[in-house]
Amino acid sequence: MNLTASNSSICYSINSPPFKYNHTVTSIKYSVTFSTLGLISNLFAFIVLLKSFQRTHSRSRSFFMVFLGGLVVTDFMGLLVTGSIVVSFYATQFNWRKIDPDCHFCNFMGMSMVFYGLCPLLLGAAMALERFIGINCPFVHSASVPRCRSISMVLAVWLFAGCIALLPLTGVGSYHIQMPGSWCFFNISHRGKDLAFSLIFSLVGLTCIFVSFLLNTVSVVTLIKVCCGPQKHQRRRDHEVEMMVQLILIMAIASVCWCPLLIYTLTSVLTDVRVRAETLLFYIRMATCNQIFDPWIYIVFQESRLRSLLQKLCCQKPASGSDTSCCTYASPPGTRFSIRGCTFCSAEQF
Numbered sequence: 001m002n003l004t005a006s007n008s009s010i011c012y013s014i015n016s017p018p019f020k021y022n023h024t025v026t027s028i029k030y031s032v033t034f035s036t037l038g039l040i041s042n043l044f045a046f047i048v049l050l051k052s053f054q055r056t057h058s059r060s061r062s063f064f065m066v067f068l069g070g071l072v073v074t075d076f077m078g079l080l081v082t083g084s085i086v087v088s089f090y091a092t093q094f095n096w097r098k099i100d101p102d103c104h105f106c107n108f109m110g111m112s113m114v115f116y117g118l119c120p121l122l123l124g125a126a127m128a129l130e131r132f133i134g135i136n137c138p139f140v141h142s143a144s145v146p147r148c149r150s151i152s153m154v155l156a157v158w159l160f161a162g163c164i165a166l167l168p169l170t171g172v173g174s175y176h177i178q179m180p181g182s183w184c185f186f187n188i189s190h191r192g193k194d195l196a197f198s199l200i201f202s203l204v205g206l207t208c209i210f211v212s213f214l215l216n217t218v219s220v221v222t223l224i225k226v227c228c229g230p231q232k233h234q235r236r237r238d239h240e241v242e243m244m245v246q247l248i249l250i251m252a253i254a255s256v257c258w259c260p261l262l263i264y265t266l267t268s269v270l271t272d273v274r275v276r277a278e279t280l281l282f283y284i285r286m287a288t289c290n291q292i293f294d295p296w297i298y299i300v301f302q303e304s305r306l307r308s309l310l311q312k313l314c315c316q317k318p319a320s321g322s323d324t325s326c327c328t329y330a331s332p333p334g335t336r337f338s339i340r341g342c343t344f345c346s347a348e349q350f
Contacts, residue, residue: 011103011110011184014176017096028090031182035083038292042076045295063134063150064243067127068298070154071120071250075291078116082183082288085109089182096177103175107168110175110184113284114201115165117258120290121208122157124254127247128215135219135226135240164200173197179277188280190269202266205258212251220244242301249297257290 049072053065088094100106130150168174168186173194176187186201187194223244261283268275 009097009101009103010174011106011176012097014187015179015181017177017181028087031083031087031090034288034292035079035087038079038083038288039076041292041295041299042072042079045298046072046076048299061243063130064127066150067123067130067154068246070157071123071127072295072298074116074119074123074158075294078112078119079288079291081112082109082116086182096181106177106184107175110168110186111165113183113185115161116291117287118161118164118201118204118208119157120294121205121254121258122161123154124247124250125208125211125215126153126157128212128219128251131240131243131247132215132219135222135244164204167197167200172200178280180281183284185280185284188265188268188275190272195269198265198269202262202269205262206266209251209255209259209262213255216244216248216251220248246297246301249301250294253293253297254290256286257293258287261287 046069049065049069053062053069096106130153171193173186173196175184177183178185186197188198189195223240261280264279264283267273
């Protein structure tokens with residue numbers, strides 16, 4: 001049922017509650033399971049990051065872990081805010097018009113969806129830039145970047161995403177309740193200011209993914225050249241390999257989860273194709289899966305596990321009876337140990 005709404009209730013001008021509840025499309029079990037799993041995963045990941053941050057002595061790694069911490073906090077808060085609203089709707093089937101006649105609640109949820117959606121993509125691009133500078137210009141990076149700079153960059157990302165999320169409240173775009181009535185999002189349309197905001201959202205997201213892919217590719221190529229070059233023993237590289245592995249996985253998961261929604265939004269407004277509620281809901285759920293998968297990257301792909309793998313890859317059986325040369329992926333400073341006849345030394349010895 002569609003009604004012509006006043007300016008104070010524009011969020012109901014396209015889809016007007018109450019809606020018919022369809023158990024085959026939406027389920028409180030799905031929402032509760034999804035939100036609980038995501039919250040527990042991010043909380044566990046935050047504890048792991050906090051312990052790793054307290055143990056780390058690498059300046060570049062501490063910069064990177066500040067970004068990871070910001071990403072974990074963003075994902076946790078995003079699931080907490082949006083998940084609470086969705087679960088509450090499925091549990092109580094409240095009427096949006098009765099509890100929110102002026103659309104304040106709907107606007108808040110729409111802003112939350114945009115803010116907590118863009119933040120991971122923006123933080124991924126910021127981390128890719130930080131690693132690009134750290135790997136390609138290590139001396140400039142260590143000399144010119146104080147510890148508080150990474151915190152300032154995270155705050156700047158949050159501020160930028162917040163400004164974009166506030167645009168519909170200034171008239172650029174508009175937030176509307178979406179089928180099946182459990183959430184609010186901006187109106188994807190090819191008309192007027194809705195077109196402008198749809199383009200802003202999709203292009204900012206796609207640009208972040210493209211920048212991350214470009215910078216990470218260059219960083220990986222540079223790191224491979226340095227690790228395999230004649231000066232491969234002059235700098236410790238295990239932390240850098242760990243960070244790049246985590247960053248590449250973050251980028252890959254974000255691309256898989258977010259590209260369908262971003263591309264669908266972009267093509268819908270450019271080709272004037274009618275947005276299907278079922279398709280949009282499916283892509284939104286794919287995008288929010290990013291908040292569940294992200295924390296497991298920090299939990300699983302830690303330095304200790306990667307170092308064990310790298311030791312096995314580095315280790316080569318000696319041609320004669322003597323040990324091989326030292327590998328740069330090693331144990332704490334000043335120690336030596338052997339694995340299957342291969343001697344590993346602390347990288348700080350070089």
